[in-house]
């Protein structure tokens with residue numbers, strides 16, 4: 001459905017997107033996952049024709065974005081990070097307005113507006129002005145405006161930032177439902193839980209580059225040499241000494257719990273435990289778990305994904 005090849009975008013000295021390539025298959029939800037500043041919005045803005053790229057090629061359903069921009073735009077539904085709705089219009093007027101921009105008229109527009117408002121759970125509020133909506137409802141309306149014309153590829157840029165959990169769940173459910181109905185989705189987020197819950201394939205972005213891409217299983221396989229162990233520790237934890245234990249790659253502290261990334265599985269755990277016992281640190285809980293996307297990101301980049 002979408003092919004992005006060797007995309008480059010510079011802002012003065014910042015290389016916001018540094019020769020990235022990926023493709024989105026028809027019918028899948030593809031995620032761009034990365035921390036703030038990774039280059040996700042820039043990538044999306046290139047694909048939607050909003051900004052000019054400095055290099056590379058984008059094809060949408062076989063059409064070249066540079067040469068066939070208008071036809072490409074008709075295939076796309078865009079849900080930008082910043083709200084693009086009119087506060088003085090009702091929910092229904094907003095959706096109808098965006099539908100009409102894409103050429104929908106009459107009965108087709110009416111039906112599509114109704115279906116879309118139902119999907120995002122705003123049908124009962126259709127006669128209310130957008131300015132009376134909560135942040136979550138505005139986001140849902142923003143999504144409705146992006147998909148009223150039934151695009152083949154829906155592109156959402158961090159659609160759940162700063163909203164309540166209920167609206168967030170509603171949005172995620174709506175996207176899954178759209179995908180079940182056959183819509184292809186490109187979704188950017190810095191929340192690994194969302195990428196894990198929604199996406200069949202994920203590209204992990206950092207500093208303008210794609211660090212890795214594939215299904216969750218394929219991404220996990222990239223770090224299969226590693227072991228991820230969480231311990232709850234009481235007492236004075238000798239952090240610096242723990243970092244020096246051979247094979248300890250990362251120690252990620254989440255409140256009282258210490259998440260260790262160990263390279264080469266067997267001996268390192270023994271050394272780690274020996275040190276804790278020697279320093280009289282009490283281990284109140286310990287679990288070895290599968291890596292999640294946060295672990296994978298940390299192992300591949302040495303940085304944390306979350307804020």
Ligand code: ADP
Nearest residue numbers: 011014016034035036037038039040041042043
């Ligand atoms: P993300 O969406 O992953 O948070 P962005 O694509 O917004 O990342 O930003 C990538 C990099 O490009 C950042 O370093 C950001 O500061 C820079 N950048 C983005 N937009 C502009 C702009 N209009 N002018 C200058 N720098 C920009």
